[in-house]
Amino acid sequence: MVRDIVIYPDKRLKQISKEVTAFDSELHDLLDDMYDTMVSKSGVGLAAIQIGVAKRALIINLPDDDNEDEIQVKEDTLEIINPVFIKKEGSCKHQEGCLSIPKVYEDIVRAEHVILEYQDRHGKKHTIDDNEFLAIALQHEIDHLDGKVFIEKLSFMKRKKFEKEWKKRFK
Ligand code: CO
Numbered sequence: 001m002v003r004d005i006v007i008y009p010d011k012r013l014k015q016i017s018k019e020v021t022a023f024d025s026e027l028h029d030l031l032d033d034m035y036d037t038m039v040s041k042s043g044v045g046l047a048a049i050q051i052g053v054a055k056r057a058l059i060i061n062l063p064d065d066d067n068e069d070e071i072q073v074k075e076d077t078l079e080i081i082n083p084v085f086i087k088k089e090g091s092c093k094h095q096e097g098c099l100s101i102p103k104v105y106e107d108i109v110r111a112e113h114v115i116l117e118y119q120d121r122h123g124k125k126h127t128i129d130d131n132e133f134l135a136i137a138l139q140h141e142i143d144h145l146d147g148k149v150f151i152e153k154l155s156f157m158k159r160k161k162f163e164k165e166w167k168k169r170f171k
Contacts, residue, residue: 001033002040003051008101008149008166017047017054017145020081023123027057031079031121034059039072043099045137047144050100056082058141062133078128080118083142086127087115094136096150104162108153110139 006012020027030053038046038059047058061077090112097105114135116128128138140150151162 002036003033005037005041005099006050006052008098008151010100012049012052012054013100013144013149014147015049015054016147017049017056020055020057020119023081023119023121027055027081028121030055030057031059035061035074035077038099041099041102044072045141046099047141049144049147056145058083058145060134060137060141062137079121080116080138080141081120081123083116083118083138083145085114085116085142087113088139089113092132092136094133096136096140098140098150100144101149101151101166104151104166106151106154106158106162108136108140108150110136114138 030048034046034048034051037051038061044062045058045060048055058080059077060080061072063072064076088111091109092112093107093109095105096108112135113131116138117125118128119125128134143150151159154162
């Protein structure tokens with residue numbers, strides 16, 4: 001089921017999400033709704049708080065390089081529960097966007113390589129060791145679990161410019 005996306009500067013986006021302790025059908029429904037919502041907006045990542053649920057859960061579905069049409073396949077969706085970074089190193093800059101701040105794209109500096117431990121929807125533990133796009137997407141989504149959005153990483157002047165333009169959009 002597609003749910004409403006929480007839009008910046010809604011205070012819920014500042015909430016620190018809570019660890020998931022029950023890997024039950026409620027969690028599975030949440031993950032399925034997150035997928036439906038993300039795909040309905042052509043997004044590549046979504047944290048639970050973006051549909052108003054303060055749980056440490058996120059999904060990522062990056063377009064497949066081998067797939068010319070860049071079709072998103074549900075089976076390729078990474079479902080990440082209770083993530084913890086084991087390592088973050090290097091630095092890289094890429095353009096990011098966010099379904100909670102639609103149509104805003106900015107260059108953001110993040111770690112280039114990450115190692116992450118997490119649980120899947122059944123509570124089983126896994127490790128991801130990856131670079132560039134997946135590493136960036138993971139850092140962006142995990143920031144949401146900690147109440148942060150990507151525009152907070154902008155320089156003071158760029159942030160000011162963003163806030164001014166954002167306010168204009170809602171007049
Ligand atoms: Co986002």
